Amino acid sequence: xxxxxxxxxxxxxxxxxxxxxxxxxxxxxxxxxxxxxxxxxxxxxxxxxxxxxxxxxxxxxxxxxxxxxxxxxxxxxxxxxxxxxxxxxxxxxxxxxxxxxxxxxxxxxxxxxxxxxxxxxxxxxxxxxxxxxxxxxxxxxxxxxxxxxxxxxxxxxxxxxxxxxxxxxxxxxxxxxxxxxxxxxxxxxxxxxxxxxxxxxxxxxxxxxxxxxxxxxxxxxxxxxxxxxxxxxxxxxxxxxxxxxxxxxxxxxxxxxxxxxxxxxxxxxxxxxxxxxxxxxxxxxxxxxxxxxxxxxxxxxxxxxxxxxxxxxxxxxxxxxxxxxxxxxxxxxxxxxxxxxxxxxxxxxxxxxxxxxxxxxxxxxxxxxxxxxxxxxxxxxxxxxxxxxxxxxxxxxxxxxxxxxxxxxxxxxxxxxxxxxxxxxxxxxxxxxxxxxxxxxxxxxxxxxxxxxxxxxxxxxxxxxxxxxxxxxxxxxxxxxxxxxxxxxxxxxxxxxxxxxxxxxxxxxxxxxxxxxxxxxxxxxxxxxx
Amino acid sequence: xxxxxxxxxxxxxxxxxxxxxxxxxxxxxxxxxxxxxxxxxxxxxxxxxxxxxxxxxxxxxxxxxxxxxxxxxxxxxxxxxxxxxxxxxxxxxxxxxxxxxxxxxxxxxxxxxxxxxxxxxxxxx
Numbered sequence: 001x002x003x004x005x006x007x008x009x010x011x012x013x014x015x016x017x018x019x020x021x022x023x024x025x026x027x028x029x030x031x032x033x034x035x036x037x038x039x040x041x042x043x044x045x046x047x048x049x050x051x052x053x054x055x056x057x058x059x060x061x062x063x064x065x066x067x068x069x070x071x072x073x074x075x076x077x078x079x080x081x082x083x084x085x086x087x088x089x090x091x092x093x094x095x096x097x098x099x100x101x102x103x104x105x106x107x108x109x110x111x112x113x114x115x116x117x118x119x120x121x122x123x124x125x126x127x128x129x130x131x132x133x134x135x136x137x138x139x140x141x142x143x144x145x146x147x148x149x150x151x152x153x154x155x156x157x158x159x160x161x162x163x164x165x166x167x168x169x170x171x172x173x174x175x176x177x178x179x180x181x182x183x184x185x186x187x188x189x190x191x192x193x194x195x196x197x198x199x200x201x202x203x204x205x206x207x208x209x210x211x212x213x214x215x216x217x218x219x220x221x222x223x224x225x226x227x228x229x230x231x232x233x234x235x236x237x238x239x240x241x242x243x244x245x246x247x248x249x250x251x252x253x254x255x256x257x258x259x260x261x262x263x264x265x266x267x268x269x270x271x272x273x274x275x276x277x278x279x280x281x282x283x284x285x286x287x288x289x290x291x292x293x294x295x296x297x298x299x300x301x302x303x304x305x306x307x308x309x310x311x312x313x314x315x316x317x318x319x320x321x322x323x324x325x326x327x328x329x330x331x332x333x334x335x336x337x338x339x340x341x342x343x344x345x346x347x348x349x350x351x352x353x354x355x356x357x358x359x360x361x362x363x364x365x366x367x368x369x370x371x372x373x374x375x376x377x378x379x380x381x382x383x384x385x386x387x388x389x390x391x392x393x394x395x396x397x398x399x400x401x402x403x404x405x406x407x408x409x410x411x412x413x414x415x416x417x418x419x420x421x422x423x424x425x426x427x428x429x430x431x432x433x434x435x436x437x438x439x440x441x442x443x444x445x446x447x448x449x450x451x452x453x454x455x456x457x458x459x460x461x462x463x464x465x466x467x468x469x470x471x472x473x474x475x476x477x478x479x480x481x482x483x484x485x486x487x488x489x490x491x492x493x494x495x496x497x498x499x500x501x502x503x504x505x506x507x508x509x510x511x512x513x514x515x516x517x518x519x520x521x522x523x524x525x526x527x528x529x530x
Numbered sequence: 531x532x533x534x535x536x537x538x539x540x541x542x543x544x545x546x547x548x549x550x551x552x553x554x555x556x557x558x559x560x561x562x563x564x565x566x567x568x569x570x571x572x573x574x575x576x577x578x579x580x581x582x583x584x585x586x587x588x589x590x591x592x593x594x595x596x597x598x599x600x601x602x603x604x605x606x607x608x609x610x611x612x613x614x615x616x617x618x619x620x621x622x623x624x625x626x627x628x629x630x631x632x633x634x635x636x637x638x639x640x641x642x643x644x645x646x647x648x649x650x651x652x653x654x655x
Contacts, residue, residue: 152606159613166620175631180643182628186558189617190550193562196569196610203603204576256643315651377651445651453655 038136089210095149099509113484180253191239212523230288241273255318259366267359297337304330308438344510346415360488382455542568566614577603
């Protein structure tokens with residue numbers, strides 16, 4: 001006979017008994033939607049004509065969901081949902097604050113643009129090999145990483161986006177791609193393994209992986225080797241974000257896949273590393289961050305300066321764009337190094353700008369190649385003559401990437417320079433300005449040579465339309481690839497002209513990271529922890 | 531039990547790092563495999579090693595008995611094993627393809643994506 005418990009079990013000790021309000025489901029809907037669509041697309045793998053019809057509305061729905069989520073979070077403060085209704089910290093929590101929702105929204109916008117561009121850029125074979133399912137799973141990983149409130153769950157989302165990025169990177173199986181992918185795969189896997197090591201130590205020290213719980217306990221614990229732990233996290237996330245001494249995988253691989261894939265990667269992947277770095281270093285380990293901030297500052301300085309020198313030295317437009325991605329990482333790290341609200345707000349704002357601008361920059365490179373059939377600066381030319389409208393859009397993008405007014409790159413740079421001067425780190429401010437100047441020179445030269453220079457003689461006889469087939473580098477030159485580029489440029493321009501809303505949201509995000517009381521309060525509503 | 535396991539984890543880590551410093555992609559792969567196991571053992575050790583006290587809440591008890599092993603790290607390891615196994619499988623195929631396509635497993639000679647003699651960009655026109 002089975003023994004019945006003598007006392008009725010008090011479920012309220014372990015479970016949340018009240019069902020969550022309907023609006024809170026928004027917290028987990030983005031990854032759920034993306035995983036579902038990824039599975040559906042996988043099942044209709046051979047119906048390649050239908051892929052775009054499912055994927056693009058799906059990404060549009062993701063933008064809408066993330067926008068609703070951001071609006072809800074900005075109005076009501078952080079919201080939490082727990083898997084299986086277990087009381088936190090036992091259940092895996094999804095906790096969303098303004099920081100996470102903001103990045104999720106902007107990355108969904110970039111993914112939508114890339115998804116539309118893919119309709120013309122990705123060939124039949126690419127679709128058959130699963131471009132759109134991989135894209136959906138990549139977005140599941142990215143949104144999950146931005147929305148989760150659990151450190152191990154963050155690791156799992158990192159792996160989700162990593163494995164789908166492998167699939168996207170080798171789409172086409174060209175020799176260059178295999179070469180780039182090998183370096184990308186080995187070094188990124190190493191980075192996530194370091195992250196896992198740090199997660200293991202975190203669990204051994206604190207006995208919890210819930211971020212809100214950790215944020216409380218890390219401020220109470222003494223005597224634990226937290227400096228080492230913070231250092232491990234720093235190494236792991238710097239590797240994911242492509243900060244200087246551990247960034248060699250990025251220039252080795254980002255120029256090899258299809259341009260749409262490069263655009264996705266350049267826009268999204270490194271920013272997930274920056275997000276995780278800010279979440280862990282600022283919110284969880286503020287004391288240790290203080291001690292590491294000088295190291296982060298030096299890394300930021302070297303990343304910026306070396307990336308801008310790298311931009312000057314590239315002949316291949318795609319590789320130049322890769323260094324532009326790294327330049328942005330340096331700027332964001334500078335904001336993290338300052339550790340002040342204005343510096344962090346600058347870093348968040350820069351991340352938003354960088355997601356949009358880098359996606360657009362790669363798309364522009366793809367279009368330049370579609371118009372002229374090549375990527376190298378030494379043989380490009382005459383683009384202004386051929387497509388004045390596109391030249392205008394490109395100029396706007398280059399000014400935005402270089403951080404010149406009136407585009408989105410200006411405001412975060414101003415905030416970052418001011419924050420660095422405020423804490424007396426004049427060298428950091430100098431690094432931001434000098435690297436910005438060097439990148440202006442590099443991008444100005446691209447415009448001068450590829451756009452203003454008359455087309456070189458040997459390319460004169462080539463018909464641009466002949467170079468624009470779907471299997472050519474850079475893909476098609478139709479409106480399907482130009483539309484997203486124009487859309488992103490319009491957003492970037494509006495962001496530059498009316499920066500108040502993104503600025504105040506970034507400010508809220510930074511304050512939420514520095515003083516996580518609201519975040520903790522949303523996970524442990526009663527104020528007490530078990 | 532923690533002490534010998536800590537030594538073992540350390541040995542695994544050093545062997546993995548030694549292998550990954552090699553130029554040959556196959557050795558680097560072996561290094562990655564050992565590194566994955568080192569991390570799994572590390573997580574396992576972090577979860578308190580006891581054979582005698584199972585993590586079961588008996589009748590009439592409210593919490594686990596003192597000194598019981600923690601079951602959560604084992605769940606973490608299970609996830610990590612699955613992930614690292616699938617990544618390792620992918621990397622094996624990728625390395626083999628790289629060997630087929632590039633004809634070498636020496637990473638110094640894999641310069642297809644980053645050619646050695648790439649020209650500098652034009653200074654002007």
